[in-house]
Amino acid sequence: MLSDVMEDYLKVIYEIQARSGPPVSTSAVAEALDKTPATVTSMLGTLEERGLVTREKYKGVELTPEGETVALEVLRHHRLLEAYLAEQLDYSWSEVHDEADALEHHISEEFERRVAAALGDPAVDPHGDPIPSADLAPLDEDETTPLSTHDVGDRVVVSRVSDRDREELEYLADAGITPGTTLEVVDVAPFGMVTVRTGEGAEQSLPDTVADAIRVRPVDERTGPDDRAEVTDA
Amino acid sequence: MLSDVMEDYLKVIYEIQARSGPPVSTSAVAEALDKTPATVTSMLGTLEERGLVTREKYKGVELTPEGETVALEVLRHHRLLEAYLAEQLDYSWSEVHDEADALEHHISEEFERRVAAALGDPAVDPHGDPIPSADLAPLDEDETTPLSTHDVGDRVVVSRVSDRDREELEYLADAGITPGTTLEVVDVAPFGMVTVRTGEGAEQSLPDTVADAIRVRPVDERTGPDDRAEVTDA
C-alpha cells in the first residue's frame, strides 16, 4: 500500500519526534534521509494528503496516530531483524543496522511473527532500543538521558546506543561500552569532551557527538525497556 | 547498481531460457511478470544497452554472460532464502516462494554467506531446484523431464516441482508428491490427464498443467542436483 519511500519518511519523523518532540522540521528530515529540503516538502505534502501527518506551514510536521502506527510497524520490523541477525546469524552488534534497513520494508507479517517467535518475543534489540509490540501500541516515554548531559561523579548504566553510525558503534564495542555497561563520569572538558570509567576501571574520552548517542539511566534503577537486553558482539 | 525491476526481468528471462532455450519472446516475459508487451519491449531495450541481453528485432532476447551472472545471483538468493525459511523458520514447502521473492533483491553478500553457512551450503532448495554456487558458475544442464512427457508404466522419481503456484504446491504436498517421491504412471488420458501411483500405493490424477510442473528422472539414476534434497513440509 505505502511505498518504501513513504515508510522511510514516517520512520525518521517518528525517530526525530521521539528525540526532540514535534514539530519535526523539514530540514531535520532532509538531513536524516539525505534528500534536499525541497524534496522533503513535496513528500510531506503527499503524506498529509494520505492522513499520515499534520502540517503547519513553515513550522514543521507531526505524525497522526495512523502515521505513528506505520512508523511503529517499520520500527518493529527493523528491531526484530536486528535482534534476529545478532542472535541467529552471528552478526555483531555493530553490523546489524544496514541489513535491517534493507529488509525492514520487505518482510511479511508471517515472517515477522516467526522471527518474533524464534526469539521469544524480545522487548529490546541489540542496541537496547525497545521493540514495539505486535499490536503496535505506542511506546512508553523514554526515561533515559543522553550521557552528554551528565556531570562528573554521576554513575550510570548504558541503556541504549544509537544504531546510526557504524564506525562509532565499533569504537564503543571495542571500548566495552554496550547496553548494560555501568559508567562513572570522571571528567567533563569545556570543549565538549566527556571522560568515563567503565566497570573494569578503564577510562575512555568521548566527544559530545558520541556521548549524545549513548542514552543512560541512573545506577540501580531497575525499570526501563532494557531489562532483558542481550548483547552479542564480535 | 541494477534496479530490482531489472533483476526481475533477468531472472525470468533466465528461467524461461532454461526451460525452452533462447530466444525468449517478449510475450513470454510479459506473461511471467504480468506486464504489457509494450512495457517489456521498452525494458529489453534498456537491458540491451546495459549489455545484459542481446536482441534480434521481432525475434526475442537472449542473456549475455553478464546477464546470466546477474540472474544466477538473484536465483541463488531466492533459493537460499527458500531453503533457509523452510529449515530455520518452519515454513512449509509451499509457503516459501513469495517471501523469497520479496527478499531476494535486498539481502547483502554478507547475509548470503551467513545463510549459506547456516545451512551447510545446500545444493538444492526445498522444491528440488539447484542453488547456484557462490561463484555463480553456470548450472549444469537440466537432465530431468516433465512428468507430462511420460507414458503408462514408466517409474520415475520426482526431482523438482515448480515453485510458481501456491495452490498447486499445496495440493501436491497433500498428495505426498514432493522431491524424492517415486511415482509410477498408471494412466494417460487423451484429454491431458495423467494418473500416477505414489510409493504408498495411492493414485492421483493430475491435469497436464500440473504434470508439466513436475520434473522427474528415471528410478535408480543417482546423479542430478537433488541428491541432497531435504523436504520440509507442514
Add this chain to the structure above:
DNA sequence: ACGACGGTTTAGACTAGTCTAAAACAATAA
C-alpha cells in the same frame, strides 16, 4: 502469392520521486 492474424514495436502519455533555482516567509539584530 497474398491476405489475415498474432505477436512486436513505436508513439505518446502518465505517475512517483527526485533535483535545482528562485521566491516567500519567520525570526532576529540593528
Add this chain to the structure above:
DNA sequence: TTATTGTTTTAGACTAGTCTAAACCGTCGT
C-alpha cells in the same frame, strides 16, 4: 521598524517504469 539571515516552499525540469493505442512485421493458410 526594517534589514539580514536562514529555512521553507514553489516552480519547473528530469528519470525510471509503466500504460494504451496504433503501426508494424512475419508467418501460415488458402
